[in-house]
Amino acid sequence: MKNGLPDRWPCAYNPGMPNKRNQDANSLSVPRPSRRLSLREFIGLVTILMLVVGFAITIARLRASESELSQLRAEHGYLAPSDEGQVAASRAPSDQPLTYRARVRVPKKPRYRVCYSTLWPQNAAHPKWFAALDLPPGESVLTFTIEPDQRDSKWKISAIARSPLGTKRIATTLPSEQVSILRSSKDVIRAGIGFETVLAEKNQTIRLLDERWLVGEGGVFLYGDRPPEADQVGVFAELQVDQGPI
Template sequence: MSEGASATSSRRLPVQFSLTGLLTMLLVVALASAYGVTAVRLRTAEAELRRLREETGYLPPTAADEIAAARLISDQPMTYRLRVRVPASPPYRIAYSSLWPESAAAPRWFGAVAVPPGESVVTVRILKDPRDDRWKITTLRRGADGTRRMATVLPENHVEIFRRSHDWLTAGVTRQSSTRPVGQSLRLLDERVLVGEGAMMLYGDGPPSGEMVGVFAELQPDIGAI
């Protein structure tokens, strides 16, 4: 082998890049970066959507012949928030009360607020009204036709119970959507205050063995006077 051939073979050939290969590599890097950014943004958006659904409520699609309701997050004591959905017919209302009489099959409803077709957000509260310093149970409904509020002054013995510390038993709808066929009622709130001996025996769907104080609300067909 000649000296010139040996010198040529010992040289390193320069690394060569074609324009097509370089563009392909840049495209792969750009796509990978974009995918990573999109994935992070998607996870952030999904977390934000879950938070908003918890705060404002979400009712999944239901059949046209069903009513639906779910409980929303509330950070205030004796304040209950719900989202409800009703069809155009028959008309519905939300009845409320703080009293379940002894041996009665249902609470003694104090009043009711009409619910328009579609979805509405409902807030039921026990509070002292600053306008007249009287304790009341209030029901406020926000829907497609605006806002409507109704309040009832609480009996003094109920006020004393609500102002003290007691255990509560909770029933009614949860944060998961509950449905019923159109024409039926749906118990939204069944918050019973446990007062006195044997109070634990008052829990359930049956009539209480003694007068029961609590927060009760029901989505029911509007069939006339309470």
């Protein structure tokens, strides 16, 4: 202390002492090193991105395929897989009047056929089969139609079987009294198979179509598999083993 004054003032600047402000400024002004991806990391990120994009595209295509498949099944029907030796059948959609479609699958042995008719006689155990169409092994699409023949203008019921081996057709002329009933707008009892696949073991039959037109008071008693109490007009088709003449 000189002359009553201290040798050092507390606020005096000392160059040898560190300055906090300068330290903070220096620390802010120095740039930090940036994070750079290595080549391996870059390739990994690109691969993950490609996998995500590919997965999204696959999901979109799968949904489109499922939608298209559902539409095709709705338009043409679907036959579920079956064991070897089993018989399978299902109804297929049809948007035409007096036109019926079905899909069937039969084994190699025994031989199968499809019979059709428009008449179930009184007290009979089954319809009076008009004719039969033999079926090749494998899957076939059956179409039954009731319409006038363009060649002779006669009303006929026809059966068509389409398979990878070709197309077969057979037809039967219908009497006028049956045609008038079938063309009428009367109530119809529908049985037979539906759109779900029906499976049967070898040598068993499947009733494909059982469409009964209700005519007169006796029609109200028609139900189940009970034989009709009067001649019944309708559309009948059955998948059965070929055992000779029908």
